[in-house]
Amino acid sequence: MFNFYPGPSKVYPEVRDYLTMAYDEGILSIPHRGERFVQMMRELVGLLRTKLNIPQDYFIFFTSSATECWEIIAQSLTPHKSLHLYNGAFGEKWCQYAKRLRPDSYGQSFEVEDVLDVPNIPVEDDTDVICVTQTETSNGTQVNMQTLLRLQNQFKDPLLAIDATSSMAGLNLKFIRADIWFASVQKCFGLPAGMGILVCSPRTIQRAKALNDRKHYNSLVFLHEKMLNYQTAFTPNVLSLYLLKKVLEHRPLIKAIDQHLVQRAQELYAYFEEFADVPLLVENPEVRSHTVLAVKGQDRWIQEIKRQALQQGITLGNGYGAWAKNTYRIANFPAIADQEYASLRSFISTQYR
Numbered sequence: 001m002f003n004f005y006p007g008p009s010k011v012y013p014e015v016r017d018y019l020t021m022a023y024d025e026g027i028l029s030i031p032h033r034g035e036r037f038v039q040m041m042r043e044l045v046g047l048l049r050t051k052l053n054i055p056q057d058y059f060i061f062f063t064s065s066a067t068e069c070w071e072i073i074a075q076s077l078t079p080h081k082s083l084h085l086y087n088g089a090f091g092e093k094w095c096q097y098a099k100r101l102r103p104d105s106y107g108q109s110f111e112v113e114d115v116l117d118v119p120n121i122p123v124e125d126d127t128d129v130i131c132v133t134q135t136e137t138s139n140g141t142q143v144n145m146q147t148l149l150r151l152q153n154q155f156k157d158p159l160l161a162i163d164a165t166s167s168m169a170g171l172n173l174k175f176i177r178a179d180i181w182f183a184s185v186q187k188c189f190g191l192p193a194g195m196g197i198l199v200c201s202p203r204t205i206q207r208a209k210a211l212n213d214r215k216h217y218n219s220l221v222f223l224h225e226k227m228l229n230y231q232t233a234f235t236p237n238v239l240s241l242y243l244l245k246k247v248l249e250h251r252p253l254i255k256a257i258d259q260h261l262v263q264r265a266q267e268l269y270a271y272f273e274e275f276a277d278v279p280l281l282v283e284n285p286e287v288r289s290h291t292v293l294a295v296k297g298q299d300r301w302i303q304e305i306k307r308q309a310l311q312q313g314i315t316l317g318n319g320y321g322a323w324a325k326n327t328y329r330i331a332n333f334p335a336i337a338d339q340e341y342a343s344l345r346s347f348i349s350t351q352y353r
Helices: 015-024 035-052 066-077 089-101 145-154 202-211 220-227 238-249 254-273 299-311 338-352
Strands: 059-063 081-086 106-109 127-133 159-163 180-184 196-200 292-296 327-331
Touching: 015 238, 035 059, 035 238, 059 066, 059 202, 059 220, 066 089, 066 127, 066 159, 066 180, 066 196, 066 202, 066 220, 081 089, 089 106, 089 127, 089 159, 127 145, 145 159, 159 202, 196 202, 202 220, 254 292, 254 338, 299 327, 299 338
Parallel strands: 081 106, 081 127, 127 159, 159 180
Antiparallel strands: 059 196, 180 196, 292 327
């Protein structure tokens, strides 16, 4: 079975061996306040910095999911309101959730084909955080690093928070371009769902300390105090931490992974553009995602091609949000091998020609 679903997606084949190793090594039973756990965490944080090119002065935390990071940002870093810039379902959901916790939070939508128009973004004076979805999984668009730099330069006081769920560990993100980055492990990390990663700048921690929110089990000040000793504020998913460490140990540096994924994305886009009657959802190459591709068509045809794919052992991703019925999506994640995309292209060719 070839799995191109954009999350949860294919896990690295080596994970099967790592699961057995975790059991045999007794990792599944270690106390999360013990020295063995602390040493594992110390090594894991070091690997994340090295393999993903995370700055040495940025802080790394572990959560239950990327969705929990929405909650942490609202509770620990947003005394007034956050601004959400979005063009798809996941960015909009983040905005809706923030409004439940901070009712004055507000959103600004932009079109799928548009590059974010930074100079004309209306930012209210008491905005604490500006929130951007770097790769919008629902429609296959992305906000590039140059746009994040423009945001950073134009709006200096609010923190800049980036949902990188479908790009962290796949693309060579420039972490210095924002204050907060977060993701979950079931996409570009090539792991089973069940854990999130939160990366914070020194300015973010200073802001959290100044606000000193201590009302929640996952308040950022608690997470920071514990991680100074490589511990967590609550009992963590030790297995996921171990699997992440093992996968990172055997992964290339992010620069090499990025180059491979970007090239493969360009090849996939070029391949689909050969079919005049099968349009890609996103026409503007400048905003197309490198990790999630969306192909559109009539509702019945989309359902039929997904059904035919399953019969050939190929799982295509369903559409999502406004594009749920008239698109299918293809993940371009590191754990998926090149030969699997060759099989996908072979199948697609039989359907379109």
